[in-house]
Amino acid sequence: MLTLYSFGPGANSLKPLLTLYEKGLAFEHRRLEPAKFEHHSHWFKAINPRGQVPALDDGGRIVTESTVICEYLEDAHPTALSLRPDDPWERAEMRVWTKWVDEYFCWCVSTVGWHRHIGNMVKHLSDAEFEEKLKAIPIPEQQVKWRRAREGFPQDILDEEMRKIGVSVRRLDERLADREWLAGGAYSLADICNFAIANGMEKGFPELVNESDTPHLLRWIQRINDRPAAKAMFAQVPRERFEPARAG
Template sequence: MTDVTLYHWEPNANSGKPMLALMEKGVPFASHYIDMLQFDQHKPEYLAINPQGTIPAMTHRGAWGSRVLTESTAIMEYVNAAFPGPDLMPADAQDRWRVRWWMKFMDQWLGPSFSMIGWSVFVGPRVRERDPEELAAAIERIPLPERRAAWKKAISGEFSAEEMAESRRRVALGIARLEEELGKRDYVGSNAYSLADINIFNSTYSLPLSQPDLASKEKTPNIMRWLKRVYEREAVGKTWAMGKTDMAARYSLVMEGIV
């Protein structure tokens, strides 16, 4: 029986970050799939683990007892520090700063824009097919008011034209900045694969499909070379094999096109 249990959705975005970190470190873990489209994250069983109702979450048992960890980037740093295996943070102080800079850039600035676009074209339409009364009851169970508001917008398609335009602007700027960064070194933040690559890959893995006007072999050759390197990692293949929705098929389509 493993000491680590990871509560996660698909192996992309926030859920994918600790999944891939655990895989890269070679840490055995029990996978507990939380179907976000069925609002599993707001059911009593999961709220007993994480009362905020956000995913992912991780439990780690040891001689000290059991720890519950939340927030995907913080979980990645915990995994890297707590377990043996390849170090996913560079030794050089400036490189470590750069890795953390990029993770913050993704988590606080660029990631929410990717998320808004994803919710508007994937999550919202998928959930919208369900019974309206059932949806209303599910939304009311969401613990955090800001998450309730976001879900309501996604389901009803109420993201404003201004919000969507700002998200698209940020995505375009973020892709351009990432392309510039990857022209300086093989990986994001340093010349070695790190937590920054895991963080950013899990939101950019499908750029050639989702943003073909912004990311391609012709327009962003550095990003495409980087994606190829990451796609070829054994841990990435194993992690994405755990997917259950058509996002996994999307991953395969991109991999076939660039590897």
């Protein structure tokens, strides 16, 4: 039995979630609540010592890193729907796009998201309470990110990340100008992994993602949202909360 530990259907958690729904695989979903810091709890760090979601348990074998999980599902649990091109060159092209989203696109969007939303989960804490939360975070770089999110990221960093977001959405729009999907001629993990970051950007970044500036990107986003698997996922998996957890 597959068990996926993740947040709601957004960002990196969306990648394996949508992959599982697209492939029609049976799985148990253990949804962690970020506002309760469940991913930093002792029980979850016994599953993934890095304290990060998503994580996949396949009969006791733990797989981490969102894009790696998606590739693992294709390798270990093949289905009639393949989410990787058969042609080696097209498959390499797919991996160029999944690598790009992991190393560039995800990070600039994430920084702005942390500034706007994630910091709200800790701003109400006293300094002592916040320092106690930090002790449970096993990755030093993540501790730094939490400190910045609580204080507010410097404006020069935010400006640079917004510039990178602009580069990213223009690149996607140009790629999709004359094609339905990002790699090869079919829907693949390249689309799922980039959709995980791009979905909803017309609301979060309307100055960059709109009908005038990125019409091809918006068409692609809507096309994926219209897929039966995406509709089922969004209907069945609650969105995550970023406000502070209430006592009790």
